[in-house]
Amino acid sequence: MTDIIVVGGGIMGLLTARELARAGRGVLLLEKGQPGGGTTWASAGIISPHGSSGAADLAGEAGTRLRHPSYDMWLDLPDAIREESGMDVEFRLTGVLLLALNEDEKRGIQEKAVTRQWGDTEWIEPERLPGEEPALATNLAGALLVKGGNVEVRRLGPALEMACRRAGVDIRTAVVSQEIIAAGDRVRGVRTSAGDFEAPVVVICAGIGSAHLAGARPAPPITPQRGQMVALDARGIGVRRVLMTVNDPYLVPRTDGKLILGATREFAGEDPRLTAGGLSWLLGAAIETVPALREAPILETWTGFRPLCTDYLPLIGEGHIQGLFFCTGHGPTGITPAPLSAALVSALITGTEPAIDPVPYDPKRFD
Ligand SMILES: Cc1cc2nc3c(=O)[nH]c(=O)nc-3n(C[C@H](O)[C@H](O)[C@H](O)COP(=O)(O)OP(=O)(O)OC[C@H]3O[C@@H](n4cnc5c(N)ncnc54)[C@H](O)[C@@H]3O)c2cc1C
Numbered sequence: 001m002t003d004i005i006v007v008g009g010g011i012m013g014l015l016t017a018r019e020l021a022r023a024g025r026g027v028l029l030l031e032k033g034q035p036g037g038g039t040t041w042a043s044a045g046i047i048s049p050h051g052s053s054g055a056a057d058l059a060g061e062a063g064t065r066l067r068h069p070s071y072d073m074w075l076d077l078p079d080a081i082r083e084e085s086g087m088d089v090e091f092r093l094t095g096v097l098l099l100a101l102n103e104d105e106k107r108g109i110q111e112k113a114v115t116r117q118w119g120d121t122e123w124i125e126p127e128r129l130p131g132e133e134p135a136l137a138t139n140l141a142g143a144l145l146v147k148g149g150n151v152e153v154r155r156l157g158p159a160l161e162m163a164c165r166r167a168g169v170d171i172r173t174a175v176v177s178q179e180i181i182a183a184g185d186r187v188r189g190v191r192t193s194a195g196d197f198e199a200p201v202v203v204i205c206a207g208i209g210s211a212h213l214a215g216a217r218p219a220p221p222i223t224p225q226r227g228q229m230v231a232l233d234a235r236g237i238g239v240r241r242v243l244m245t246v247n248d249p250y251l252v253p254r255t256d257g258k259l260i261l262g263a264t265r266e267f268a269g270e271d272p273r274l275t276a277g278g279l280s281w282l283l284g285a286a287i288e289t290v291p292a293l294r295e296a297p298i299l300e301t302w303t304g305f306r307p308l309c310t311d312y313l314p315l316i317g318e319g320h321i322q323g324l325f326f327c328t329g330h331g332p333t334g335i336t337p338a339p340l341s342a343a344l345v346s347a348l349i350t351g352t353e354p355a356i357d358p359v360p361y362d363p364k365r366f367d
Contacts, residue, residue, distance in 0.1 A: 001026045002026050002027070002028045002170070002197065002198070002199045003020075003025040003026040003027070003199060003200065003201060004020055004025050004026070004027050004028070004199055004200075004201040004202070004203060004349065005027075005028050005029075005030060005189065005190050005197055005199040005201070005202045005203070006020075006027060006028070006029045006030070006202075006203045006205055007030050007177045007190060007202065007203065007204050007205060007206050007213070008030075008031065008032075008038075008177075008204070008205040008206035008207060008209060008210070008328070009029050009030075009031035009034075009035035009036065009157075009161065009171065009173075009205075010035075010036065010038045010039060010040040010157075010205065010206075010207050011036070011040040011156065011157075011160070011334065011335060011338045012205040012207070012327045012328060012330070012334070012338060012341060012342060013029060013031070013035075013203075013205035013206075013327075014029070014035055014036065014157070014160035014161060014163075014164055015160065015338050015339060015341075015342035016203055016205055016327050016341075016342040016345055016346060017029045017164050017169045017171075018084075018160065018163055018164050018167055018169070018342070019342050019343060019346040020346050020349065020350070021164065021167040021168050021169045022167055023346060023350050025349075025350070026168075026170075027164075027168070027169045027170065028169075028170045028172070028197060028199065029164065029169055029170070029171045029172070030172050030175045030177050030190065030192060030197065031171065031172070031173050031174075031175065032174065032175065032176040032177070032193075032209065033173070033174070034157070034173055035157050035158075035160070035161040035164075035171060035173065036153075036156060036157010036158060036160060036161060037157060038207050038208075038209075039207050039208065039304050039305055039306065039307060039334070040153055040156065040157055040207075040334075040335070041153060041154060041157060041304070042153075042227070042229065042302055042303065042304020042305070043153045043304060043334070043335055044150070044153075044229070044250060044252045044260050044262045044263065045150045045151040045152060045153040045156070045252065045260075045335055046096070046148065046149075046150050046242055046244075046250065046252060046335070046336070047071065047074050047091070047148055047149055047150060047151055047335060047336050048067075048071065048096050048146060048147065048148030048149075048242070048336060049064075049067050049068045049070075049071035049118075049146075049147060049148070049336070050067075050096070050098075050116075050118060050146050050147075050148070058312040058331075059312045059313055059331070059333065060312070060313075062313055062360035062361070063312070063313065063333070063337075064116065065356055065357075065360070066314075066337040066340055066341065066356070066361070067333065067336050067337050069340050069355060069356065070336055070337040070338065070339050070340035070341070071147070071148075071336055073339035073340055073343070074091070074151075074336070074339060075093075077091075077339055078091035078151070081156075081159050081160065081163055082159075084162075084163035084166060084167065085159045085160070085162035085163040085166065086162070087155060087158065087159035087162060088155065088159075089151050089152055089155045089156045089159050090151065090152035090155055090254065090255045091149065091150075091151045091152075092149045092150060092151075092255060093147075093148070093149040094148075094149045094150065094240060094241045094242055094253065095145050095146070095147070095148060095149065095241045095242070096145070096146050096147070096148035096149070096241060096242040096243075096244060097124070097132070097133060097143040097144070097145055097146075097241050097242070097243050097244070098143060098144040098146060098244050098246075099136070099140055099143045099243060099244065099245050099246075099289065100140060100141040100142050100143060100144075100246075101140060101141065101245060101246070102141050103141050105141065105246050106141040106142055108246065109144050109246070110123065110144070113144055113146075118146060120146075120147060121144050121145060121146050121147075122144070122145040123142060123143075123144055123145075124142055124143045124144070124145055125142050126138075126140055126141060126142050129142070129143060132145070132240075132241075133239065133240055133241060133243070134238070135237050135238060135239055135290045135291075135292050136243070136289065136290060137288060137289055137290065137291055145241075148242060149242065150242055150252050150253075150254070151335065152254055152255070153335065172194065175192050175193055175194045176192060176193040177190050177191075177192050177206065177209075177213060178190075178191050178192055178193065178213070178214060179191040179213065179214040179215045180202060180204075180213055180214070180215035180216050180321070180324060181196060181198075181215065182215060182321050182324070185320075185321055185322050186200075186321065186322045186323055187199075187200070187201065187202050187321050187322065187323035187324040188200075189202065190202055200323050201323045201324075201325065201349055202323065202324050202325065203325040203326070203327060203345060203349070204216060204220070204324070204325070204326045204327070204328055205326075205327045205328055206328060207222075207305075207307040207328060208222060208224040208270065208305045208307045210222050210307065210315075210326070210328040210329065211223075216319065216321075216324065217319055217320040217321050217324070218315075218319055218320060218363055218364070218366035218367055219366075220309070220315055220326065220328060220329055220363070220366070221309060221310040221366055222307045222308065222309055222328065222329045223267065223308050223310070224267075224269065224270050224305035224306070224307065224308070225265055225266065225267060225305065225306040225308045225331070225332070226264065226265075226266045226267070226268045226271070226272075226303055226304070226305055226306075227262055227263030227264055227265060227266075227303065227304050227305070227306060227332075228262075228263060228264040228266075228274050228275065228278040228279060228282060228301070228302075228303050229260060229261065229262045229263050229282075229301065229302050229303065229304065230260075230261040230262075230279065230282055230283065230286075230298060230300070230301050231258050231259070231260050231261070231298075231299040231300040231301075232258070232259045232261065232293060232296040232297065232298060232299060233257065233258065233259075233296055233297045233298075233299050234253065234257060234258065234259035234293065234296050235257030236292075236296075237259070237290065237292045237293065237296060239251060239253045239259055239290060240253065241253070243289065243290070245285070245289060248262070248263065248264075248265070248285070249261050249262060249263065249282055249285045249286050249289070250262055250263075251286060251289065251290065258299060259293070259296070261282050261283070261286045262282075263282070263304075264278040264281065264282065265306075265332070266278070270305060272303045273303070274301050274302075274303060279301065306331050306332045306334075307328060307329050307330060307331060307334070308329070308331040308332070309329035309331060311365075312331060313329070313360060313361055314327070314328060314329040314330045314331075314334075314337070314341060314361055315327070315328055315329045315361060315362075315363040315366070316341055316344050316345050316348075316358060316361035316362075316363070317344075317345065317348050317358050317361060317362050317363055317364075318348060318363065318364075319363040319364060320363075320364060325345055325348065325349055326345070326363045327341055327342060327344075327345040340355065340356070341361075343355060344356065344358055344361070
């Protein structure tokens with residue numbers, strides 16, 4: 001029997017479905033493509049309580065309150081996923097270096113670490129940087145080493161799908177959800193390309209697709225923000241840690257020697273094409289940071305779309321229709337806060353005590 005329909009099988013939908021199935025609920029997950037194949041697949045997979053570059057700041061204090069405990073949940077999650085799915089998501093705690101390109105940036109980073117009480121950080125003066133990260137340019141003003149690492153998002157989707165299926169989640173792929181069906185103020189199910197599915201609870205986890213679902217109240221004010229990405233073969237260069245600059249780009253070393261460079265932040269609708277300007281900026285800025293990348297072969301390029309909410313905070317909780325829940329709109333930083341977001345919406349659905357105050361993320365803040 002279906003107790004709950006989850007619309008969308010990205011990191012939010014998969015973790016939410018997994019959580020609800022483990023709580024004994026009958027869960028049906030509807031995905032228009034392949035689970036984990038949307039924005040989650042396109043992501044750089046940086047996991048850090050301090051977010052990814054300046055963009056995470058836009059979510060303010062409420063964003064921080066979601067990210068910090070969620071980061072702690074990440075420390076155990078990869079082992080749990082391996083146990084449940086038999087798959088390794090290549091989660092590595094490399095540490096993250098926040099690079100200061102000049103004295104102004106140095107002051108800004110150091111100030112932020114103090115005022116936001118980041119704790120557990122280490123300032124590395126320029127003369128020590130070659131020992132920490134030999135490939136870095138030699139003209140930097142220093143770097144702050146903070147907690148964090150990254151996960152191979154291309155493995156995350158398949159592993160979570162496997163974990164969900166083994167937990168009893170019924171996953172239907174190539175099914176496009178079109179409309180939320182309600183009777184009065186109560187949700188009844190979802191109209192899809194494969195017919196109607198009924199359940200007393202529906203959770204919208206459709207990323208940028210959340211804005212297109214007819215009948216949802218609120219209609220999530222989510223805009224796609226395009227990010228152009230490049231993967232280089234950097235085996236010979238050996239970047240050790242996640243490297244972040246204040247205004248992007250960031251550089252993320254995967255376990256197989258691939259280096260992920262990201263990303264532009266553009267509003268271009270859902271046009272998935274790369275641009276000459278985007279790529280030349282990304283490659284040029286990355287080469288300035290790690291000069292040896294000039295010779296690195298390009299392995300792959302792609303674009304992804306951040307599900308950006310107008311107030312930069314996600315929608316987590318029940319909307320204006322009884323039984324219609326949301327876990328979506330996480331924008332540029334959605335991988336780090338995903339475990340807590342899924343736990344939060346699941347607690348609100350099952351009526352258990354939420355781990356943090358859900359009010360700042362309440363979907364009812366929108367009409
Ligand atoms: C270039 C880039 C780099 C990023 N880097 C990072 C990072 O380093 N760290 C970090 O924390 N975050 C990062 N993010 C953000 C993060 O990737 C997202 O916030 C997160 O993946 C959103 O997950 P989601 O499950 O909400 O969306 P998605 O992964 O897009 O999942 C939504 C799913 O719903 C499905 N769907 C949509 N519409 C429908 C429909 N009508 N019917 C059925 N199914 C539907 C889609 O096919 C998709 O599978 C990055 C994003 C981008 C674009």
